[in-house]
Amino acid sequence: MHSKIIENLEHDMINVKQAMEQRGLNVDFPKLDKLIQKTLQEKNGIEQELKQILGIQGEVNFNSSRDVADILFKVLGVNPKRTRTGRYSTSRRVLKGVNNPLTDKIATYRNLEKLLSSLKAIHKATDKAKGKIFCRYIDTCMSGRLYTKSYSFQSIPEVARGIICADGGHSFIIADYNSFELRILSALSDDVYFKECWAKGLDLHRKVVADMKGVLYDSVTDKERKLGKTLNFGLAYGQEANGLARNLHISISEAQELMDVYKSKIPEIESFKSETIKKARSTGFTETYYGRKRFLLDINASNITDRKKAERRAVNHCIQGTAADILKFSLVKLHSEGFKISATVHDSALVIVPDLEIDKSLQRIKEIMEIEIKGMKFTVSCKIGKTWGECY
Secondary structure, rough: OOHHHHHHHHHHHHHHHHHHHHHHHEEOOOHHHHHHHHHHHHHHHHHHHHHHHHOOOOOOOOHHHHHHHHHHHHHOOOOOEEOOOEEOOOOOOHHHHHOHHHHHHHHHHHHHHHHHHHHHHHHHHHEEEOEEEEEEEEEOOOOOOOOOEEEHHOOOHHHHHHHOOOOOOOOEEEEEOOOOOHHHHHHHOOOOOOHHHHOOOOOOOHHHHHHHHHOOOHOOHHHHHHHHHHHHHHHHHOOOHHHHHHOOOOHHHHHHHHHHHHHOOOOOHEEEEEEEEHHHHHHHHEEEEEEOOOEEOOOOOHHHHHHHHHHHHHHHHHHHHHHHHHHHHHHHHHHHOOOOEEEEOEEEEEEEEEEHHHHHHHHHHHHHHHHOOEEOOOOEEEEEEEHHHHHO
16 A cells, blocks of 8 residues: 555656746846856955965965965874774864864865866856757755755755746745654654643643753753754764764763753654664564665675664655655646746745745745644745745
8 A cells, every 4th residue: 555655756747847847947147157156256366365375385285284284283283083994084074173163264265166166067067059058957866865866956055046046927935834743753753852842832842852951941042952953953863972973062961961951852753763673683674664775785784884874774765755755745836737847956945936926926936835744734934035045
């Protein structure tokens, strides 16, 4: 029964993917060219500034781990560590850890270099005659999530989203599920804590911190809220104490204490995760709410690293795969009712609608996408803009 649901869903998605691929997305070339030039000027300016500070006359590559490691050692007296392959590690985390204006500039330079590379890739991938960028949607991800190839639309940096524009007389509506994966986890586990929080209209990440620290909800700062977000997403996907400690820059013992307190608040979720892993060990596979299976060859492996990885995948697939299924059901329904879907980005749909039909379209899009599973309604937030960037 379940396998037939997924089989039918993937069959219905063929027309949806073809329509998105053929429609393409409009690229504002003048705006793209200006952004490329602006980014290039900023990058070159920082490069000259760095050379002047360091007294470098010749060539230096600030993207090179070897060159930057040499600068860290000779100028700042920092001896960078080596990776497993023997190369110097000068990642963003390493540069940030040095906590010096010089390394901050190097990190900024690298960010600009990365942005420039992305912008040039957009320029190259765009059909110049049609002024559009066309993406091919692929379905090879185990979870069922859609990804784009030739060009990777999902990888367009945030600052460049303003170059993707709607047709004349039309606007974009981006419909995004709220706290999607956490709501799925709550629904599948019959959780009480998360549901009560949302029922009261509270911010889940802020509520978690308030309860763990025993402080008033309104006293939780934005910085502390990030702790709650890290806990909610990290532990939902099986993050362990050492990973949490690394993300929060605290000791492993402190991270373990936070995890223990947190887990005591969500017993249903912890039971669900345990039962999911237990079932996967017995059957050799895990599946989404709708029956999309993923086979796990290492779920009973003697090697603990391989086994733990398979256990995390067992839980992750239930959540992320169910999210992919729900979004696909929504895309099929939207397409069947004549909505022009321009693209999908993670758990959201980018739809293009006539300006005169925005209000009517907003209402119908929400009606289609806001489904319910086990008493949990998956709410959707919609934003409008003439460009993709304006939708954020």
